[in-house]
Amino acid sequence: MATDRIDADTAAVLVGDAVTAPSMHNAQPWRFVFRRATGVIELHGDPERAMKRTDPDHRALHLGCGAVLFNLRVSAAWHGIGAEVGLLPDSSDAWLLATAALGTPTAEDQGLAVLYDALRHRHTSRRPFSDEAVPPPVLDGLRAAARLEGCRLTIPDRWHTEAVLSLVRDAEHHEEMDPLARAETDAWTAHPQGVAPAPRDDGIPAEAFGPRSAGPTPVRDFGRAHPVPDRGWAVFEEHPQLALLGTPNDTAAEWLRAGQALERVLLQATADGLATSMTSQPLEWPELRWAVRDPLESMGHVQMVLRLGYGPPGPATPRRPVTEVLELR
Template sequence: MPTDSPSRGTVTRLVEAATAAPSLHNAQPWRFRYAADGGVLELRAAMDRCLPHSDPHGRALHMGCGAALLNLRVAAADAGWCAAFRVLPDPYDPRLLAAVRLRRVPEEESAGDPDGASEAAALAELAAQIPRRHTSRRPYAADRVPDPVRARLRAAAEREGGQLLFASPWHATAVLRLAVDAEGRDFHDPGRLTELAQWTDVEERPAAATGDPGHRPAPFRDFAGRRAPTGGMPGAEDGPPPQLALLSTMEDRPADWVRAGQALERALLVATAHGLSAAVSSESLAWTELGWTVNDPLLPAGQVHAVLRLGYGAEAPATPRLPLHQVLDLR
């Protein structure tokens, strides 16, 4: 039985952790609403931060919100709360992506549910990685991700209903070329290029390098990590193809997109805990005529939602986040 409800301060701290999640172009397409009398925290799509050209079907929006939901659950578990959630709970309100009820779990209830207690502990262990997880599009070292770590990443995605499969060398090369092709197409699509310039920052090319402190050069995507800054990782230019992993679910519905976002973020937090850098690409999937070629015919069928480039690289800086008062409505 529920014992109490979280305070406004607790909800604020949990939402702050949630908003550290990754999203396409760092659009941060989420809004949270908490009504203390009902005890339900709502996760809603922020339609003013959608990307109609880069994300015409809303897949990336749902995945970003799913990643935020996973962070919320992790932070809640670390603070001693159980976050029972429902995805897309209201068919008449598609902007309501999840409803979360937070409650304390009495010790006797935890003792009677060892599986639940184990899952809560596993989530809580990832809390320290939330502020450390940052996307890095820089080159990585050629060191191979060890098999035990790969297994932990796959298990993390599976716990959230996803599947993470590492591409074979030949398939990784093909997928990487596809991502580069998709990035090139983006720069020839006026709508996508406008969204890219509107929503992204440029970490690799500071204003000082342009000779004009007030000039902000046009941003670029570099999933392949081709642009190495000074002092780049040794071995990044030559050697085997990048280590790519494909994140998929069996179905391809909005609920599966939210599920994929949770699986993606859980895998990324586990990767961060093991000292890995990661970059995520969905550009090639957004181009309908290119997306199907991401699938490896030798791997199990499923809908691929994102491609991850994983490896050992320099720590990347954090990207800006919206002030909490813009994303959280406390009632």
Template structure:
């Protein structure tokens, strides 16, 4: 008779898999503490981007994705989790507690979600000349709703405005020396965190520009072009948003983001995020007013498309080892 693994072992394996979650600039701003019967997720404020993300919105979204990934790993292992979010007002950085619920076998849909988690990666390249199927995009909006947030598909007549807002946010952030220093500190790194050069985008232009990952701190700030040449016309864009702009909703927004990203893999779509227009108050407010019609608070802009079959996938961004993100507390 094979002895079943302890709760602690199951939880430790699940939070290790949760490290596959994407995070802003690959900061991985989370810390897990595993106890014999529960795991606790904490925000690691030492890894917060204070110039780029002073409110902690992107930090909370990142931690929410990690929380969602941990839940998928547990459920796929036959242990549907019980989650308590923000359980202690006296510990605001304690974001969630996870316990094992009643064992239940994982169905095929859950197995596919787990498999998607293992292969998901951000793809910033121009997409293949093929539009994403509308039914797949509609399914992503349903996935976001089921997970506690909303996904607004950007209409064709709104793409130019999204282009402008991304460019404007890049220009405003690029003029800030603290932002440029912070970006430089977290990119072009040869380590298990941050963004190494081989995962960063090329200079090939697209309809909606991506973040400039190579700011020259010694150069004078320059204007960002409002309308770069079209090279990514087959991409579709969406705004992830929520009903409120506060930490509980950012955390749930991150869980919804994780669910959307895994569903996109299952549906054969590649994805990449744009956080820049949400990082700047002026462009965030315009996103809310002119793209969302005042019906929500934007958390992130997402780009969807069909990956080009002619190009190999980009390398996966490295992750910190589990012993850096997880601490095991004996009973």
């Protein structure tokens, strides 16, 4: 497709699909610029939406922006448009994270279109999953999805899974003891009691908290500081199916690749009928992050811990309107 056929309305449609991507605390730390003359969409990070305490290096911010970039590629492919991506194209502008030159699709672009239906069905589920095992061929497909984006997905054994869950509990204790970390999470979490605040189009709403756990849980409990009436209790799966997404190095470019791999894996899992959530707590503390890595695997740096299984999907969480995140130039 020639760039002169890609107008502002088309760019808005692509961005509207892109922003369904996940981000830490649903902060949505991105903004876009569409260059009409060249048919290029720029992806910028938004430092005002960064987690200054628990993501001081902006690693998680880059992951979220990588995920939104992958969604942009999927949407473009479904609309018959190619997206030639360049990562970190301007060393003088640290917040210009990527460019996507829109044009004629390649065979690789066209292959992404099969994931389009999963874009708006993928939601983080903080509810219990069943004890049904994820079949090995499905896990192999998710590994292959990560490899297509230059990353690696490993499935920890029972011993290492328990070690990671122990690190999750350690990370929760770190946050409980750190008032700045607690305040940061609180800022992005709905307050269901008292005077109702104005509806917001970001953060974690109360309906996405999931039930309280009757025991150890592999998901973050956003409702711990904000009790929800009649929230209910549940027993989570005894042996969660975890997966570790990693990269050889730990640079900004690798974080963006990991974000794209993360979203590709999540969309493929959704298409395969799996429910998913992300367990990032131990990755937010440098003294714990190194221990998440499986010592028996040749993975350099763990970028995300995923939880996979069969269970109820999570609810849709709010997104900022396209008019707020897209600038036309």
